[in-house]
Amino acid sequence: MQKMACLWSLGMMVLIAGAWFVCPEGQCKVGTIDRAGLGLAHAWRSEPLDVLMQGVTWLGSLLALVPLALSVAGWLAWQRRWREAAFISLALLGSSILGHVTKLIVARPRPDLFPAWLPMPADWSYPSVHAMQITALAIALFLVMPHRRVVWAVLLGMLVLWVGVSRIYLQVHFPSDVIAGSLVAMSWVGGLRVVMFRPVVFHSLGPTRGQQP
Numbered sequence: 047m048q049k050m051a052c053l054w055s056l057g058m059m060v061l062i063a064g065a066w067f068v069c070p071e072g073q074c075k076v077g078t079i080d081r082a083g084l085g086l087a088h089a090w091r092s093e094p095l096d097v098l099m100q101g102v103t104w105l106g107s108l109l110a111l112v113p114l115a116l117s118v119a120g121w122l123a124w125q126r127r128w129r130e131a132a133f134i135s136l137a138l139l140g141s142s143i144l145g146h147v148t149k150l151i152v153a154r155p156r157p158d159l160f161p162a163w164l165p166m167p168a169d170w171s172y173p174s175v176h177a178m179q180i181t182a183l184a185i186a187l188f189l190v191m192p193h194r195r196v197v198w199a200v201l202l203g204m205l206v207l208w209v210g211v212s213r214i215y216l217q218v219h220f221p222s223d224v225i226a227g228s229l230v231a232m233s234w235v236g237g238l239r240v241v242m243f244r245p246v247v248f249h250s251l252g253p254t255r256g257q258q259p
Contacts, residue, residue, distance in 0.1 A: 119131040157217050210225075
């Protein structure tokens with residue numbers, strides 16, 4: 047349990063430190079890294095990338111991730127891998143809830159340095175829930191895959207990267223939103239794994255055979 051506490055505490059520290067960095071004393075600002083990242087994304091704009099990024103970013107939404115998580119969880123449950131099925135579901139659900147609650151607390155406005163390339167979401171900017179959700183589910187999927195882990199690591203890692211980049215490219219998130227969201231999701235899933243898959247130690251209520259009472 048100590049490892050779980052360390053991982054979740056680290057995630058909260060990242061979340062709080064990031065919130066202080068982007069909105070010190072409740073006054074949100076655009077830092078150098080955020081300004082440079084959004085400017086670079088705007089400079090790379092092209093019609094093919096507009097279409098690609100608008101498609102890729104959808105993969106980080108609950109509309110795409112909930113059916114995927116439920117399908118995998120259902121397959122695991124059918125194989126009687128109950129804890130792994132619950133792990134997949136809780137990884138996605140917990141990251142989504144944590145991200146949305148943090149948005150309400152920090153209340154960082156969305157970027158407005160350059161035009162956005164899709165309708166601006168109505169909620170707040172920090173952290174990127176798309177980044178949190180896709181990172182959490184990708185790590186959870188990787189951890190339950192018994193074979194070809196290198197292949198899955200590359201595929202899922204690329205998916206996480208592209209969804210995060212798409213949020214910046216489309217000008218709906220600052221780079222700091224995406225980075226914080228992904229880091230916190232890693233801590234959340236790591237701690238969850240420790241809790242759900244920790245070894246179970248059985249203590250005998252009396253002397254075992256061959257032992258003196």
